[in-house]
Amino acid sequence: MAHIALYRTWRPQSFRDMVGQKHIVQTLQNSLREGRYSHAYLFCGPRGTGKTSAAKILAKAVNCQNGPGVEPCNQCDACLRITEGAVMDVVEIDAASNRGVEEIRDIRDKVKYAPTEVRQKVYIIDEVHMLTTEAFNALLKTLEEPPAHVMFILATTEPHRLPATIISRCQRFDFRRVALEEQVERLREVCKEEGIDGDDDALAFIARLSDGGMRDALSLLDQIIAFSGQKVTYEDVLSITGGMASDQFEQLVHAVQEGDVGGVLQRIEGFMQEGKSADKCMESLIYYFRDLLMVKMVPGSQAVTERILDIKRFEAVAGRFSSEALIAMIDTLNYYQTEMKYSVQPQTLLEVALMKLTSQAAGAPAAPRAAAPAVPSSGPAASGGLVDQLMGRIQKLEEQLAQLMKQGAAPAGGGAAAPVQRSAPPPSAPRRRIEKLDAYLRAKDDPAFQKVLGLWGQVLTRVKEQKITIHAWLVDGEPVSFMDGNVLVAFKNDIHRQTTEKPANKELIQNVMSETLGQPCALVTMMLADWKAASEQAKPAESKEELQLVAEEEPGAPKKEEWIDEAIQLFGEDLVKIKED
Incomplete structure (x- = not known):
């Protein structure tokens, strides 16, 4: 016979078998004893704490042929068939895969019919928070005024996602995480029945790792038994879970x-x-x-x-x-x-x-602390x-x-240091510091960079062919320099720059550049504003030409000969007399 997982083998079949939910068990048993059970229940709590198990036990208790009673007998035909899931009037629905309004409308249309096999028709809707808004609206009226022969049990790990109109029409039960001592006791019982020798330290560690979920604890125990055999030790638990002593x-x-x-x-x-x-x-x-x-x-x-x-x-x-x-x-x-x-x-x-x-x-x-040895000065x-x-x-x-995680780093194997964009400076700093850009500024006029500019359109086209989303980010940048195989691309938008710096995106871009340019290339990025600021700082001061006003000569006025000007400069205008021939 095929092996059945421990959490399925040891799934509670009666209220007395449930672990760690005494407040819920006592309330449900009292309502069953007095015949005052509700038409709608909401079971919420962490995973593996017994919500669905309690719902099936309640369905058996209200339909037991020897009841209804505080416990299902688990021997009559109704109890056995409900356990096997073979009763058509007890329906368990997974809302994660049946979350649409059509599935809920189908339930609404069928609840009016009386049960044919048992006395109470029960609908167990697991993970009910996954239903759509339309599905909740379709369920609302039925949940408010259902026929007397129908019971709804809703189970969820996220009750905050349920509409308040649904919660207010149900009796709500909050399942708690199972206490460590109760988990250890149950694991010890399982080991005894399964013929497993489990160390107390190992079982306690399993219980702590399960974080209050009994199903998780049983699944972990099952995995460790498959690893260690009939003897479960603390070292085996550490080895299989990756924990540390x-x-x-x-x-x-x-x-x-x-x-x-x-x-x-x-x-x-x-x-x-x-x-x-x-x-x-x-x-x-x-x-x-x-x-x-x-x-x-x-x-x-x-x-x-x-x-x-x-x-x-x-x-x-x-x-x-x-x-x-x-x-x-x-x-x-x-x-x-x-x-x-x-x-x-x-x-x-x-x-x-x-x-x-x-x-x-x-x-x-x-x-x-008292009597603590002093730390030696050396x-x-x-x-x-x-x-x-x-x-x-x-x-x-x-x-x-x-820099690696947020703004990108210099590529490995590059000859020259890549430009580094600093994070936001303190308020006292007048502007961002831009370091190690001299080499890139000098290289922007090289013929090699002109080749990169000429082929950049092909780079963008090939990137777009391979992954259009990366092209959408890369097109925001423009190449501004090329040095030692490093293509410096300046971006207008910082989000676009950060996205291209992600390892997977950057690798694709670098592969395309290497194939297009015919040599190994690496991508280096910075902000366009910083590049322009660095370029302005690097420009030498241009010599300003002195502007002089020169009087225009009147039309028809005789032009002075050059030797006359020289004479005036040598002897002065008072001593020089000009005579017309």
């Missing part, structure tokens, strides 16, 4: 606190060699520092102890930092996690983030020169990364 974090945080940059980078490289992803490491690190902060500021809180196995070790690590330092570190990690989503080098961002944490920890005062934390050096390096790396 608490002691690895403790060593990393200790290196951060001691200002050991080499140790921090070495541990990051070790994580990468183990196959762990940089974004997962960043996420886990944020959770770790969050737990340290909670242990320090809210000791004994239930929100903390559920996530932490060894609270004593966490308290010892948290004692090395002040609360302000931990908050600053979480802010730094959160910033770099956001930047990591748009970076092609996430490992570099992780390294920069941890180097910055190291400099913060080295420069910040340590948290007060240690890295006490070396002001090392801290200043690290801060300078980190600042330089941040500037380079900002």
Whole structure:
């Protein structure tokens, strides 16, 4: 017989089997006991918390041949067939794929007919928030005044997307995330019944990774069993999920606190060699520092102890930092996690983030603690020169990364330095700084650049043939210089320039330029306004011609001979007399 996934095998078939939703189970059972169940229910909450399972259990409870009762018997023909999905009067609809108004109108037309197999017709609409506005309008009247033999159960993970008119006509039940202890108990029961030997630490870690979703926990357990066989260990869970053990974090945080940059980078490289992803490491690190902060500021809180196995070790690590330092570190990690989503080098961002944490920890005062050994004056934390050096390096790396991700960088392999467009200057700066443009300014009159200008129309045409959207961005720019295989293109609009600098777009443009120009070419970009400003600054001061007023000679007036003028200049006008012949 084919293997059936654990979350399907262990799907609750009665209210007593549900995990972690006692407030909902008790309310539904009381209404069933008193016969006061509603015509419409709204089950909302996170994924994997039992919304659809509760809906099917309720459908069985109201239609059980031995009931209705607080629990379905799961033995009568009605219960067994509803479990198998073979009863036509109990309809489960996926609103994600049946979201149109026609499907809802079909329901509206059929609800008037009495059920043929069971006593109550039940419609379970899963992911109901996916319905269109027209579909909600079609459902509204039926939901308000349905026939007595019809029950609607709506399930959703996003109740805020439902119209208020729909919510107000339903009894709303909010499913909560399953507590860690209840999840571990259920996983332990599953392992016992399946003949699996599961370590408590491993089951607790699985429960923490599932984030309160019982279905996610069972799916993860099923995957780990396929990997490890009949024995589930903590190391197997770490290996299959890419997680990191608490002691690895403790060593990393200790290196951060001691200002050991080499140790921090070495541990990051070790994580990468183990196959762990940089974004997962960043996420886990944020959770770790969050737990340290909670242990320090809210000791004994239930929100903390559920996530932490060894609270004593966490308290010892948290004692090395002040609360302000931990908050600053979480802010730094959160910033770099956001930047990591748009970076092609996430490992570099992780390294920069941890180097910055190291400099913060080295420069910040340590948290007060009793019987704590003093930091030696020769240690890295006490070396002001090392801290200043690290801060300078980190600042330089941040500037380079900002240019790579937002404004484009100089192409690799180019002979001369590419122009760099700086970010917005402080208000005191009169204008943007434009650096390293001299070589490009000199090259704008070279014959090689004239060749590029002559072939630029072909470049645009070939780019358009390959991808018209890139052509729409590139056509905003114009080539202004060519040097050592680097084509400098100046753009009028910064959004167009940034889009062409995206790795995939830039690669296509460079390939087309190389083929058209017959040599390897790289794309360098800047703003047209900056290029014009640099060109104006580079122009030499032009000599101004002195303008003189010259009196026009009257018509018919005799012209003076040149020798007469010379005589006047030598002897003066008073001593020179001119006689006509």
